[in-house]
Amino acid sequence: GLRAERPASEPKIAPKARQTDLLFVHGTATPDAGFSPVGGIGQDPSGDAGDYTIALQLSNVAPKLAYVREELVKAGATVERFTFDLREDGGTRHGPADGSLMLVLLTWGPWILIFAVFLLFMRQMRNQGSGAGVMSFGRSLAQMYTNENHTGVTFEDVAGAQAAKAEVREVVEFLKNPGKFTRIGGRIPRGVLLVGSPGCGKTLLAKAIAGEAEVPFFSISGSDFVEMFVGVGASRVRDLFKQARENSPCIIFLDEIDAVGRRRGSGMGGGHDEREQTLNAILVEMDGFSTDEGIIVVAATNRPDVLDPALLRPGRFDREVTIDLPDLDGREAILGVHLKKVKVAKDIDVMDLARATPGYSGADLAAIVNEAAIMAVLDKKDEIEMSHLEEATAKVRYGRQKIARNVEQEDLEITAYHEAGHTIVAAKLEGQIDVPHKVTIVPRGRALGATVMLPQKESYHMQRKRLLGQLAMLFGGRVAEELFCGDISAGASDDIRRATELTRAMVTELGMSDKVGPINFAERQGSDFLGTELMSGKWHSEDTAREIDEEIKRIMREAHELARTLVGESREAVERLTKGLLLYETLDKDELTKLNDGGAPESLREKTAEEIREERKSSKPTPKALPSEPEIDGEGGGSLSGLSPA
Numbered sequence: 001g002l003r004a005e006r007p008a009s010e011p012k013i014a015p016k017a018r019q020t021d022l023l024f025v026h027g028t029a030t031p032d033a034g035f036s037p038v039g040g041i042g043q044d045p046s047g048d049a050g051d052y053t054i055a056l057q058l059s060n061v062a063p064k065l066a067y068v069r070e071e072l073v074k075a076g077a078t079v080e081r082f083t084f085d086l087r088e089d090g091g092t093r094h095g096p097a098d099g100s101l102m103l104v105l106l107t108w109g110p111w112i113l114i115f116a117v118f119l120l121f122m123r124q125m126r127n128q129g130s131g132a133g134v135m136s137f138g139r140s141l142a143q144m145y146t147n148e149n150h151t152g153v154t155f156e157d158v159a160g161a162q163a164a165k166a167e168v169r170e171v172v173e174f175l176k177n178p179g180k181f182t183r184i185g186g187r188i189p190r191g192v193l194l195v196g197s198p199g200c201g202k203t204l205l206a207k208a209i210a211g212e213a214e215v216p217f218f219s220i221s222g223s224d225f226v227e228m229f230v231g232v233g234a235s236r237v238r239d240l241f242k243q244a245r246e247n248s249p250c251i252i253f254l255d256e257i258d259a260v261g262r263r264r265g266s267g268m269g270g271g272h273d274e275r276e277q278t279l280n281a282i283l284v285e286m287d288g289f290s291t292d293e294g295i296i297v298v299a300a301t302n303r304p305d306v307l308d309p310a311l312l313r314p315g316r317f318d319r320e321v322t323i324d325l326p327d328l329d330g331r332e333a334i335l336g337v338h339l340k341k342v343k344v345a346k347d348i349d350v351m352d353l354a355r356a357t358p359g360y361s362g363a364d365l366a367a368i369v370n371e372a373a374i375m376a377v378l379d380k381k382d383e384i385e386m387s388h389l390e391e392a393t394a395k396v397r398y399g400r401q402k403i404a405r406n407v408e409q410e411d412l413e414i415t416a417y418h419e420a421g422h423t424i425v426a427a428k429l430e431g432q433i434d435v436p437h438k439v440t441i442v443p444r445g446r447a448l449g450a451t452v453m454l455p456q457k458e459s460y461h462m463q464r465k466r467l468l469g470q471l472a473m474l475f476g477g478r479v480a481e482e483l484f485c486g487d488i489s490a491g492a493s494d495d496i497r498r499a500t501e502l503t504r505a506m507v508t509e510l511g512m513s514d515k516v517g518p519i520n521f522a523e524r525q526g527s528d529f530l531g532t533e534l535m536s537g538k539w540h541s542e543d544t545a546r547e548i549d550e551e552i553k554r555i556m557r558e559a560h561e562l563a564r565t566l567v568g569e570s571r572e573a574v575e576r577l578t579k580g581l582l583l584y585e586t587l588d589k590d591e592l593t594k595l596n597d598g599g600a601p602e603s604l605r606e607k608t609a610e611e612i613r614e615e616r617k618s619s620k621p622t623p624k625a626l627p628s629e630p631e632i633d634g635e636g637g638g639s640l641s642g643l644s645p646a
Contacts, residue, residue, distance in 0.1 A: 143219050144243075153207040159337045160330030160362060161201055167321045168192060168205060171296055172213050175249055189318040190286060191297040193257075195304045196323030199363030202300035205323070206253045209298060216250040218243065222259030225278050233260065233278030241285040241295065248294035257299040263308045279308060286316045325361055327458050328354055334362050338369040343383040353389055356437075358455050360397070368392045399445025407443065412582060414485055415441045415449040418492070420577035421480025421567050422451040425473045427596050428566045433469035439577070440586040448491065451477075454589075464512045467502060471559035472566070474499045479563045480574060499559070503552050513551045521548060576601055585609040 069079055155165055174181055174188045181188065194202040210217035218240065225233035244250050260278045286297055299317065301307065311317065326334055331354040339350065357365065369384075371392035376384045395401075407415075423436045437454030444450060453473075478492040511518030521540050540548075567574060573596050580587055580601035587595070591604050607615075 144216055144247075153204065153211045155208050155212055157337060158201060158205055158208045159333035160326035161205065161323050162330075164194070164201075164205060164321045164323045165208075167319060168209055168298070169212075171251075171298075172209060175213055175215050175251070175296070178249075188296060190295075190315060191299065191317035191319075193304070193312070193317040193320045194298065194300040194323060195320055196302060197325065197361065198302050199361035200323040200325065201362045202302075202323055203255060204362070206255070206298055206300060209251060210253070213251055216244075216247040217253065218250065219253045219255070222254060222256045222261070225260050226275070231274075231277065233274060234281040237278060237281040237285060244295045250295060252295060252297045254297065254299040256301060257311075258301045258303045258306055261299075261301075261307045261311050263306060279311070283310055283316065325359060326365075328358075331357055331360065331365060334365045335369070338366050339384075342369060342373050345383050345385045348384070348386055348389070353386075353393070356390070356393055356454065358458075364396055367396050371395055394444065398447065398450060402443040407448070411448070412441060413578070414481065414489060414491065416578040416581040417480045417484045417574070418477035419449045419451050419581060420574045421476035421478070421563070422473055423476075423577055423592060424480075424570045424574055424596075425476035425563050425566050426451070426453065427592070428570065429469045429472065432465055433473060435589070436592055437589050438586065439581065439592060441581050442585050447494075462510075464506070467506055467512070468555075468559060468562075471499050471502060471556065472562040474502075475560045475563040476567060479560070479567045483564075483567060483571070484574065484578075499556060500552070503555050503559075504548075506555065507548055507551050513555070515551050516548060573598075580604060583608045 073079060155169065158165055171189060171192060174186075178188065194205060196202050206219070210219065220240065225236050240252065244252055260275055260282070262275070262279075264276045264279065297317075304312075304320070312320070332350050335350050335353055339348070353368075357368070360368075368389065369392075372384045372388040375388045375391060376382075379388070381388075391401075419439050419441060423439050426433060426436050434453040434455050436451055438452040439450070440452075441449040474495040475492075477495055478488060481488050481492070505522075506512040507516055508521040508523075511520075521544065576595045576599070577587070577592070580591065580595050583601055584591075584605055586609075587604075594604065595601065
């Protein structure tokens with residue numbers, strides 16, 4: 001190894017005045033090694049092996065250190081490089097010398113890292129802006145459809161909403177032939193607002209508009225205007241309408257407009273500045289000084305109550321198209337559209353299926369057909385059968401049958417008496433309320449049993465006697481448990497909740513209480529965060545509230561007593577229904593009628609549900625799946641009276 005240091009005895013002189021330096025060489029000598037020290041400094045080997053340090057004197061005219069190193073290497077010495085720290089405050093430390101690569105990394109590494117992070121940030125901003133540059137996050141995210149790039153959906157694919165289609169068809173017709181309307185001074189509507197419950201087909205209708213219109217169609221969601229950067233929403237609105245003017249005439253579709261169109265200056269905290277600025281930009285672009293009549297805005301929402309009044313006025317949204325739940329003919333047409341896309345058996349009765357699905361939306365009906373197709377595949381069938389559609393109808397509304405759940409016999413009896421009580425009360429009040437269509441004690445969804453009421457016709461009015469009959473029917477299950485089980489259970493919790501809500505609505509909203517009168521005492525509905533005013537929940541005094549509570553108790557108590565009377569008068573029928581449910585688990589309308597008329601439960605079918613399960617087990621020596629329960633046919637909408645999970 002090589003170490004260069006100054007002897008302690010040598011006086012300190014300036015670097016320029018220094019004449020000689022000493023190079024100390026330290027090594028391990030072998031017995032035959034020889035040294036030639038200079039200046040008498042160092043130790044001469046005595047012939048034995050050991051560690052020695054000798055000094056070599058270097059002068060200005062003598063060979064440089066590089067020459068000495070080369071000579072030592074030639075002699076077999078190993079060269080090691082060290083970096084010395086001779087600062088007074090740091091002491092004398094040394095370590096391996098840093099190479100050139102490490103020096104470059106320490107010098108330029110931080111700058112390279114900062115540059116790489118900057119490039120990554122630019123790339124992310126460019127991706128967010130759809131490839132249009134770092135500042136492109138203010139550009140519109142709308143998707144444009146043209147004749148070449150269309151949605152593939154037409155008005156023929158939209159069924160069950162004839163009135164809504166007629167409204168929007170006029171808009172499409174105006175864009176196709178504007179001369180027919182402008183010849184007599186007609187003006188195209190600036191905006192059309194589609195309003196309806198979830199699943200009624202608002203977005204599907206907008207896709208049909210895009211497929212039918214022979215003009216550019218821009219589609220964007222209200223949430224696409226919301227960003228973390230202030231002012232981005234308003235910038236995207238301006239850019240969207242700029243693109244629309246360049247492609248005028250055209251249609252702009254704003255889905256879920258309530259995301260940015262809520263009432264300004266209300267709700268918890270007084271509103272949201274960024275969202276309100278976005279709404280202001282929409283208002284100005286739709287009906288401002290620079291309004292272009294070649295642009296039609298179509299928006300969709302299921303919360304029209306929270307929208308700003310300035311957004312709903314004529315001149316911005318001239319038309320409000322309400323899309324209701326489909327009626328009987330509408331459900332038949334919707335099912336026909338979806339059944340064309342799948343393979344079905346020839347005996348499918350679409351009208352019967354439409355009758356069994358009152359209250360179902362278009363999305364629910366589409367889900368029924370899809371679930372039936374899945375069941376047919378799992379059942380190893382080549383086409384969808386009516387049984388698949390009936391089971392899918394019940395599954396979409398109430399959930400899958402819980403075949404694997406092991407229910408004790410005592411629980412089955414309680415469930416059977418409960419459902420028999422509902423059935424008897426409904427049968428006794430026939431003509432006042434809907435008759436039972438199907439009763440089952442097979443667990444499905446959150447219920448241990450169900451009594452399905454199927455309307456005989458489409459009804460758009462709810463009279464007081466009908467509502468009172470529904471209250472009595474809801475209490476029928478609770479009364480049956482009291483009379484036949486000797487105790488009550490928590491299974492009637494859902495029935496009690498629904499009866500309470502219905503009675504409160506009758507008293508406070510529908511004016512069906514003679515004591516309270518035809519006055520609306522309903523509390524404000526909605527959330528403080530959805531654009532409603534604060535501190536406006538109750539509009540009546542405490543005395544009025546007490547009177548309302550007493551009237552609710554009276555109506556519910558009378559309904560409970562009516563149910564007790566009807567069930568008590570039909571104890572034998574309740575026993576027959578209960579026995580039939582325990583034997584077959586599911587009873588249809590005809591079987592319910594026979595049991596009410598005095599028929600024996602044993603004569604309804606040849607085999608019980610338990611015998612059918614045993615046959616299925618024996619027919620499959622090595623079953624790969626659990627045996628299925630008997631199908632529940634025709635289970636539809638209407639009211640469901642079932643046991644709660646408790």
